[in-house]
Every structure is written in structure tokens, then in C-alpha cells.
Amino acid sequence: MKIDGIPYRTIWPCDDRRGVHIIDQTRLPHRFAVVRLDRLEDAARAIRDMWVRGAPLIGATAAYGVALAMAADPGDAALEQASRVLAATRPTAVNLHWALERMAARLAPLRPSARAEAAWREAAAICDQDVEINRAIGGHGLPLIRAIWQGRQATVNLLTHCNAGWLATVDWGTALAPIYMAHDAGVPVHVWVDETRPRNQGANLTAWELQRHGVPHTVVVDNVGGHLMQHGLVDMVIVGTDRTTACGDVCNKIGTYLKALAARDNGVPFYVALPGPTVDWQIEDGLRDIPIEQRDGAEVSRVSGRTATGEVVAVAVTPEGSPVANYAFDVTPARLVTGLITERGVCPASRAGLRGLYPEHGA
Numbered sequence: 001m002k003i004d005g006i007p008y009r010t011i012w013p014c015d016d017r018r019g020v021h022i023i024d025q026t027r028l029p030h031r032f033a034v035v036r037l038d039r040l041e042d043a044a045r046a047i048r049d050m051w052v053r054g055a056p057l058i059g060a061t062a063a064y065g066v067a068l069a070m071a072a073d074p075g076d077a078a079l080e081q082a083s084r085v086l087a088a089t090r091p092t093a094v095n096l097h098w099a100l101e102r103m104a105a106r107l108a109p110l111r112p113s114a115r116a117e118a119a120w121r122e123a124a125a126i127c128d129q130d131v132e133i134n135r136a137i138g139g140h141g142l143p144l145i146r147a148i149w150q151g152r153q154a155t156v157n158l159l160t161h162c163n164a165g166w167l168a169t170v171d172w173g174t175a176l177a178p179i180y181m182a183h184d185a186g187v188p189v190h191v192w193v194d195e196t197r198p199r200n201q202g203a204n205l206t207a208w209e210l211q212r213h214g215v216p217h218t219v220v221v222d223n224v225g226g227h228l229m230q231h232g233l234v235d236m237v238i239v240g241t242d243r244t245t246a247c248g249d250v251c252n253k254i255g256t257y258l259k260a261l262a263a264r265d266n267g268v269p270f271y272v273a274l275p276g277p278t279v280d281w282q283i284e285d286g287l288r289d290i291p292i293e294q295r296d297g298a299e300v301s302r303v304s305g306r307t308a309t310g311e312v313v314a315v316a317v318t319p320e321g322s323p324v325a326n327y328a329f330d331v332t333p334a335r336l337v338t339g340l341i342t343e344r345g346v347c348p349a350s351r352a353g354l355r356g357l358y359p360e361h362g363a
């Protein structure tokens with residue numbers, strides 16, 4: 001996607017091929033800051049502290065983390081250590097493990113002297129593949145939005161939660177890819193952007209992305225969605241996911257489940273956009289089997305923002321000493337999901353639906 005006319009991805013190799021650049025997403029929307037990662041530890045920190053976030057981008061960053069580790073030491077022990085360190089950074093997004101397993105499968109059989117170059121190429125391939133996957137997701141989601149427009153001949157109102165735009169991936173995004181494509185194709189769209197407390201990925205990141213691309217949008221607090229749906233102001237919900245089970249249960253940013261309930265109660269279609277690597281084929285029951293990240297309570301008890309003088313500060317919003325809980329994700333059962341938009345097409349959120357598109361995982 002373009003920022004001020006310049007095309008960017010969210011992660012790209014440095015010219016000297018000794019490091020990678022990322023956009024520090026903790027600084028957005030107030031500052032666009034590019035950071036260089038040189039070592040395995042830098043990549044791990046970038047994921048853990050959410051300079052990069054979003055399931056596909058976490059996977060891509062982990063892949064480059066392995067490449068940085070291999071440049072320093074291509075031995076077997078270093079390869080295992082890199083996977084261990086990176087796997088421990090965030091628990092919920094399964095793309096992290098998918099990318100680490102793919103890197104290990106590619107590198108482990110090689111002579112150590114061949115690993116650094118191969119790792120670099122494999123990480124780049126993972127990034128290129130993510131871009132193509134998301135482009136295809138956009139292509140499959142666009143007709144759903146277009147059909148609503150053709151039926152109504154009025155602006156299509158979409159609602160999204162968290163950030164599943166290009167910042168959450170290498171480019172395009174998952175949930176936002178069909179929206180960007182609809183907008184670019186001349187279908188009039190308007191996006192309700194959930195602010196997505198506690199870290200405000202909607203207010204900070206989705207709003208910034210949409211604004212930069214010129215997509216009409218309105219930021220709302222997280223509790224507004226049900227009201228909007230009751231009043232016919234939402235035609236379709238599209239969200240991303242951090243891990244989807246083989247039976248179609250969808251784990252995504254905390255609060256997604258409540259949107260799905262409201263959508264069901266009001267007859268609003270609720271779609272989830274995802275790349276194949278976000279399906280965890282090993283598990284079936286999302287509530288039982290997906291580890292839900294619990295993060296620092298300071299994310300709940302404080303909010304950060306820009307003051308009138310331009311300073312970015314964090315302020316307390318709870319009484320000093322009040323206990324807080326910070327669950328980062330929830331699970332939406334498959335029965336509440338209208339359909340899954342993947343790079344291979346749209347399918348029901350069910351074992352049969354997913355297996356139909358990904359027969360290689362059929363047995």
C-alpha cells in the first residue's frame with residue numbers, strides 16, 4: 001500500500017542484507033517510524049512488544065528472525081534456539097508457529113554453510129506468498145461487497161474490529177483487502193472502525209490505513225456495534241483471525257465474539273477473512289484448545305494519546321490499585337460465522353467447508 005505516494009510493505013530487507021526494516025506500529029498514528037532489526041533478539045522484541053503485530057506479519061517477522069539468527073550462527077543449536085525464542089514471543093497467532101516450522105523444515109536438512117542464504121530467501125518467499133494470498137482474499141471478498149451494493153444501490157456499510165489491514169500482514173491485509181478492492185473498483189463503501197481497546201488497533205491503525213487510502217470510515221467505541229446493527233447501519237461485518245480451528249471456530253481480538261452475537265441477532269452477515277496458514281489443522285474446538293494471551297494490565301489501566309502540544313503520553317484511566325484483567329483474544333464459534341473468505345475462495349465455517357478448499361489437509 002502507499003503512504004504519501006510511496007509503496008510500502010510492513011517488512012522489507014535492508015539493502016546490505018544484514019537486517020530488515022519494519023514499521024514501528026506502536027508509534028502510529030502519530031508518527032511513522034521505520035526501525036531496523038539486526039539480530040534475532042530484535043525480531044523477538046519487535047513481536048513481543050507489538051512493534052509488529054497481526055497474525056501474518058508476526059509469522060513473516062519470525063521468519064526473518066530465523067534468517068538473522070542464521071547469519072550470526074548457522075549451526076543446529078542456533079537454529080533450535082532461534083525457533084524456541086521466537087515461538088515464546090506471543091501465544092495465540094498460529095502463523096508464528098507455521099512460519100517457524102516452515103523455516104526449520106527448509107533449513108535443518110542443509111549444511112550450516114548454506115543456511116544463511118537459504119533462510120534469507122525463504123523468509124522473502126514467505127513475505128511474497130503472504131502478499132499474493134491477501135490479494136486473492138481481496139479478490140474473493142470483493143463480490144460479496146459488490147452484491148450488497150448491486151442489491152441496494154447505496155453505500156455499503158461494513159464493520160471491522162481490531163486491525164486486519166495491510167499493517168497486520170505484509171501487504172493488503174485480510175479483512176481489509178476486500179474493502180480496499182471494493183473501494184478501488186468504485187463500489188461505495190463506508191467502514192465502522194471499532195476502536196478495539198485496550199491497545200486501540202482500530203482507532204490507531206485501521207483508521208490511519210483507511211484514511212491514507214481515502215476509504216470513508218468512522219471510528220466508534222467498541223460497544224456501539226450492536227446499536228448500529230439494530231438500526232440497520234451495518235450491512236456486513238468482516239474481521240480477521242489469529243487462529244481458526246479445523247472446524248471453523250475463529251479466534252480473534254477480544255470483543256469479536258460480541259460482534260458476532262450482535263450480527264446473528266440482527267441478521268447481519270459476519271465474515272472472517274483468513275490466509276490458509278492461519279488455520280490450525282491440529283485442533284477442532286477453539287474454546288478448549290486455543291491459548292488465549294493475557295497481557296500486561298497496564299494496557300487496560302492506561303491509555304496513550306497525543307496532547308494538544310504534540311507530545312504522546314500515557315495516562316491512567318482506573319483508580320490507582322484497582323485490579324485489571326487483560327484477555328487479548330476470544331473465540332467465536334463456527335456457528336456464528338456466515339463464511340470464511342480465504343485465498344482459495346469463500347467457504348462455510350465448518351470442517352467440510354475448510355477441507356473442501358484445502359483437501360491436502362483432508363485425512
Ligand code: MRU
Binds near residue numbers: 093161173174242252
Ligand atoms: O494483538 P494483535 O494486534 O496482534 O491482534 C491482531 C488481530 O486480532 C487481528 O484481527 C488478526 O491478527 C487478524 S490479522 C490479519
